Amino acid sequence: MVERYEIRFSGAGGQGLITAGIILAEAASIIEGRHAVQSQSYGPEARGGASKSEVIIGEGPIDYPKATIVDACLAMTQEAADKYAVGIKKGGVLLVDSDFVPRPPQGDYKIYSLPIMRTAKVDVGREIVANVIALGAMIALTDVVKRESGEQAVLAKVPEAFKDLNKKAYSLGFEKMKEVLAG
């Protein structure tokens, strides 16, 4: 079997989690030259309600393009957590926004929490970068791509004027997660 690593980003439509998925897929498949497939919810929920984006990363071609057993899941809202924090594998990880997911679904996986939206608002000053903070945190949590690959993919995606902002957001997400992991 081709080894596959499955990551699901979920949150409210409009929070930029589809973009976060695309950036992770670019980091893996364009920058690191591995294989990745990104898919997303496509219904009206993409513009409100709970939406998700899935990335499958592997060392060889990826056949089945949807998640089978999720290795790592992000949930930015309670609704998204209730709907999409399912099918996480034994020993997998779930990262939730500590302010917006008061009741993370329990299971045979580790649950971590970070104040992602608050970090965007208070530390960076722009809520819009919450998805980039979340991406940095998920990469720190999973090591699925190198820190530099993620940063390079983020910077390739944003206009020149917003590069510093996004670089800061990505680093904050990555480092805050590493602090949590270090206990």
Place this chain on the structure above:
Amino acid sequence: MAKKIALLQGNEACAMGALYAGCNFFGGYPITPSTEVAEVMAAELPKIGGKFIQMEDEIGAMASIIGAALAGSKALTATSGPGVSLKQELIGYACIAEVPCVIINVMRGGPSTGMPTGPGQSDVMQARWGTHGDHAAIALCPASCQEIFSETVRAFNLAEKYRMPVQVLFDEIVGHMRERIVFPEPGELEVVDRTAPSVPPEKYKPFDTSFGDVPPLAAFGSEYRFHVTGLNKAEDGFPTTKAELVDAEERRQIRKVECPEARADIELNEEYMTEDAEVVIFAYGSTARSARYAVNELREQGIKAGLFRPITLWPFPEKRVAQLGEQVKAMVVAEMNLGQMVFEVERIVKSTCKLGLVTRVDGDPLTPTQIIDQVKEVL
């Protein structure tokens, strides 16, 4: 120099493939889940002097590409099942008038409005028999973003070579998912242009079969003047009811696609672990990705499974399916409809092996587990 690579949606890859093939006209009407094809064409065609037009409806879109193609363009439209239903009369027109053009169908559920944002594979028989009357059909069914690019190029090539409409069918899953595309360099993939007339304008006949089953096509509106009609016609393009001419035309239009040489040229399949297989899964498009996963799992469990994936759905790969039917104990057809291609497979293998079917129409893809369960049940 390193090749250009990008992470693209299937629909975006389709548009890029069309441009590679020399497409310079797009006429369409937006419809989920195909709209990104039109979006990319709208952005890119003006840069290369091509034309993009959003028509008043699906029928007008089909009419526009027939007109553009006759006038010498390589023309594309992209739609989904409900749009293809509306286009059927004109698809038949393109068949009988022998107009090269490409129709993309990003399949969703159906019939009618169905489930616009969910995937489906229930238009595969429509691609064969959607328009009335005897006619040949070419339909291609890619399963990855890279293959959507290359099969769109091949669709244009086949349209030009056989002077007829060609359909490319994929579904919402591959249409919207993103994968890495390695862009072929110019010249790396074959690009075919229609055969232009070798005779002077006054000698030109648009259906002159002395040049073979696919007569050369002049650009309408050039110094070559000719008549185009949806009626049965003689070599000069004017309507006829003469029995022998009608019979010859009808038979030629089937023969140009279904003769052994043409089939060998048009048919394209991928096989995975079929050499020693005792059970073969017949699956196409995104479902074939689940089937491949299933084959790997079954092999790990000691079951000699293989995958047969038609990339050309029409004409149907009769010869190879018959050979596999002789080889295996069972075939299992997996499709996101309630059983369509299974009838073709059954027609070929009914006396040689057992046949199973696994289907799904609820908007989610067939999972590897569903396919594995069906394989075990049939065995």
